[in-house]
Amino acid sequence: MARHGGVGAVIASGDVAPVSAVGADVIVVGAGVGGLVVAHDLARAGRDVVVIDAAAEVGGLLRRGTLAGVDIDLGAESFATRTDAVAALVADAELPLELVAPRPQGAWLAVATDDGVRRARLPRRTVLGIPADPEADDVVAIIGADGAARARDERRVPLTADAEPSLYDLVAERLGERVADRLVDTLCRSVYSRPAADARLSQLHPGMWREVVSRGSLLEAADAIATGQRAGAAVGGIAGGMWRLPAALAEAAEAHGAKIRTGVAVHAVRSDAATVTVETTSGSLSARQVVIATGPKEVARLLAGHDVSARSARSATGGERSDEPAQTPAGVYLVAAAIAHPGLAAEPIGSGVIVDAALPTAAKALTHITAKWDWARAATPDGIHLVRLSARDAAAGGLSTAADVAREVSILTGIDVAAADVVDLVVQEWTDAVAGARVPDDLPAGVHVAGAAAAGTGLASVIPHARDLAGRLDRALAASLPSSSLHTHPVS
Ligand SMILES: Cc1cc2nc3c(=O)[nH]c(=O)nc-3n(C[C@H](O)[C@H](O)[C@H](O)COP(=O)(O)OP(=O)(O)OC[C@H]3O[C@@H](n4cnc5c(N)ncnc54)[C@H](O)[C@@H]3O)c2cc1C
Known part of the structure; x- marks a missing residue:
């Protein structure tokens, strides 16, 4: 849920007409990037695709917020450029998006020392x-x-x-x-x-x-x-914000015939030999194949009724099974704020700062949005700086008011910011954001998992995995193979 200035919900479910009971080739549950990539590629291949998302807008963890009148990201705000996954998707799907690099000054570290806090550039x-x-x-x-x-x-x-x-x-x-x-x-x-x-x-x-x-x-x-590139430097963004990616992808998928329904939550997925049925808050719907592309916790909940074996599970971080304990799926809590303080114009911590766990702050990182992205600087009124703080503790206390923001920004930047300088703020809590659950290999017939729950966190993992799954589903549908044959290639 997002809170603007501490009040009001951005997401509202609204009135929802019943979903169609007519069957589809593929139902995709979840319109985050993973689900939308699957839907786009299958719709473009001529498949009959229905996408269902519980939220009022598509995008999942890529979400737009508004701060001091400027559209910003409340979820992922960049992508790793270690692969060309995002660039290839944008080009291949002909999405009208401009890929951009962050400004080159890089990020800083804030570490605890005997005499307080030391701030320094991330080493090269x-x-x-x-x-x-x-x-x-x-x-x-x-x-x-x-x-x-x-x-x-x-x-x-x-x-x-x-x-x-x-x-x-x-x-x-x-x-x-x-x-x-x-x-x-x-x-x-x-x-x-x-x-x-x-x-x-x-x-x-x-x-x-x-x-x-x-x-x-x-x-x-x-x-x-070591490449000589500072940690965190190998990222790209989208002019205007990452939230534009799912918005453009949904539009392209719809242009290829996909039907996208928002504001409809799926509460159960049932599979028999021939079809998979999805039960929603607004009726049930059947298809030959279902792709669950919700967050990791919700994937686990939707699969919980099925007899899937924990033995054949693989790590959601994409690694092979080992003796590593599975990470508990977790949430993320952040606050974005607009600050009117001239000291921030000097960009004292470059594009942002990563914080040593030993430093007694509520925030574990700060992004100086208007120092990092030219598009954000250009869109923001003069004299205002946009920042984003992510909390150490997803259940975060101590990071929700203007006074909290002022305190944290002061410690992390060395600039003396007062609560009155904070002219706008948005709090965003993500409750199902960090992959950690294990996706079973022996999924029920016709059921598949896409997104971070299967591929691991991050767009560089989610997008190639989703494209690969869409390709396999398309080939299997073309050959009219029994859905169980798809599981000869485990989702990984
Ligand atoms: C604060 C933050 C910063 C991040 N920064 C980066 C970054 O810089 N770079 C990067 O690559 N990645 C980043 N990530 C991770 C990245 O955003 C995710 O890995 C990726 O977006 C996950 O996409 P997804 O399709 O798996 O799922 P999600 O985006 O989680 O989408 C799941 C969708 O399923 C829907 N849903 C859930 N339950 C149901 C249900 N029962 N019925 C119907 N619909 C349902 C949800 O409404 C949602 O739209 C960040 C994440 C967060 C939270």
Whole structure:
């Protein structure tokens, strides 16, 4: 739910006509990016597709908010450019969107030190916060000269790789706690929404782990792979906001004949040998195939009545099953604010700041929207700056009022912002935002899963997975194969 200025709901279900009981080739449950990509590609291929979404608007975690009269993103605000997934989709579906790069100044880190807070640019040559050179100036600015001296001799320490420790222990033991706490744990929490103590390097970055094993050193491995690009720099955006992507995709899907129904919640999915039936708040609907593309928690709920085996589950992060505990699906809480303070014009923390877990703040990251995106700067009235804070704790206390925003922005930027400077704010709570549930391999006949629950979090994962699933469904429908044959290729 989004709250504007702390009051009022953006999403309202509204009056809903009954959904058609006429069958379709494919029903897609959920009009986030994953569901819309499946719907678009199948509709373009000539399939009869119905999309049902509980919310009043399509887009799921890509949602528009309005701050000081400017449209902004309340969900994902960028995409990883490590693949061309978004660019290829935009080109292939001929979406009228302009892909843009953020302004080049990059982001900063705020770390806890004995005398308070230290703010410094994210170092250039790191991999997941592991530095290629601990004595580089931009690394010393964060870990101090003593931290650099502790890390420097790591190359000489033999690596015993029989049992891989947690990422935190691996780094703390070899490079010292300064590097582990200030760099690696901070980036791990920011990028993967979990502490480094709950992650393994081989899982988060298999290529880096292979280098570590073959070279016997974290520093040498980082030196071999680090690109020189600051962490978080390899992202792109869409002029006007990422929320435009699902809006354009839905329009294109409808132009190809897909029927999209919003404001209709699906409460059950039943499968028999020939058809799958979807029960909604507004009637039931059958199809040969159903794609569930809701958030991870809702996927688990809709599959709960089916006899799917936990044994054959695979990790929703896209990794193979291992002894890793599954992450609990989680929420995200953020507040976006418009601030009238001239000190922010100097862009004191570049495009934003990632916050050390040891710093006693309610926010774990701040994005300076108008410093990061030219389109946002151009759309925003002079003298106003737009920022977005994400909470450490998804159940967040302490991050909802103008006074909270002023306090956090002051700590994180070093600029003395007062509550009266905060001229507008929007609070957004996402309750089903972080993939963590496990998607079973042995789904019921005719039932498939798309989106982050199956592909892992992020558009670079969700889009290729959805396109692949649409291709497989189309081929199976063309061949009129029994739906169970689709499961010979597990959704991954
Ligand atoms: C704050 C935030 C920042 C992010 N930043 C980035 C980023 O910078 N880069 C990046 O790549 N990714 C980012 N992500 C992640 C990215 O947004 C998601 O991985 C992606 O959008 C998930 O898409 P999806 O299609 O799987 O599902 P969702 O977007 O979750 O869509 C699911 C849809 O299903 C609908 N639904 C749920 N239950 C039902 C039901 N019972 N019946 C009918 N409909 C239902 C919902 O209304 C929703 O529209 C961010 C996410 C958040 C929350």
